[in-house]
Amino acid sequence: MTSGTDAPAFEEYASDAWPSLYRHAYLLTGNHADAEDIAQQTLLKAYxxxxxxCRSDSLEAYLRRILTNTFLSARRPKKRRFELLTDTPPEHDSTPVHHGPEDRLMLWPYVKSLPPRQRVxxxxxxxEDLTEQEIADTLGCSRGTVKSQAHRALKALRAAMGSERADGRES
Structure with missing residues (x-):
């Protein structure tokens, strides 16, 4: 544990970092409860x-790496996760495609379907607009691994979107 003199600095940093950690966790998990759990686990590990x-060159990058590793660890096959299955698929918006921030929301269901490492x-x-090198540092891998994961993920996203259009569900 840390000494009492470190606690106020941590509490202040944690308070300031929470919105960014939570947003990042939500983008990875796709739901509020899991996002809060992972963000809280990240802060607990950091504490x-x-x-x-606190002596790190980039606290934000350090916490992002803890959060990412926590997310990936939770998705490993050793743990069983149960999801609620329904008979009705979610309804798809049939509005025309716009090129702007709305695209990120439209793509979100597809991104959520990617394997955890590709989703990260x-x-x-x-x-999060990180560079390939920043992603590699966060994941503890090479830039080449980041590139190949991104390539596979984009290929899967294109295939999923293409098959949906071919099925007539998207205009």
């Missing part, structure tokens, strides 16, 4: 090592 973390790369690259 336990705050005396070391897409979220960090296109929702």
């Amino acid at each position: 336990r090592s705050w005396s070391r973390i 790369v897409i979220v960090l690259r296109y929702y």
Whole structure:
């Protein structure tokens, strides 16, 4: 645990960082409850090592890496997660495609369907606007791995969107 002198600095940082952590967690998980859980787990892990973390060159990058690793760890096959299945698929909006911030919302159901590591790369690259190197640093991998994960994810997104258009569900 950290000493009492570190706690106020951590509390102040945690309060300031919460909106960004929560947004990032929500983009990864796709729901509010899991986003809050992962963001809280991230802050708990950060608190336990705050005396070391607070000396980091980039606290934001350090916490983003903790959050990303926490998300990926929770998605490993060793744990069983149950999802509510329904007989009716979600309704799709048939409004014309716009090129702007709305596109991110329209793409979100497809992004959520990607495998966790591909979803992380897409979220960090296109929702958080990080560079390939920043993503590689966050994931602890090479830029080449980031590029290949992004390539696979974009290919899967195009295929999913193309098959939906072919089925006549999208105009």
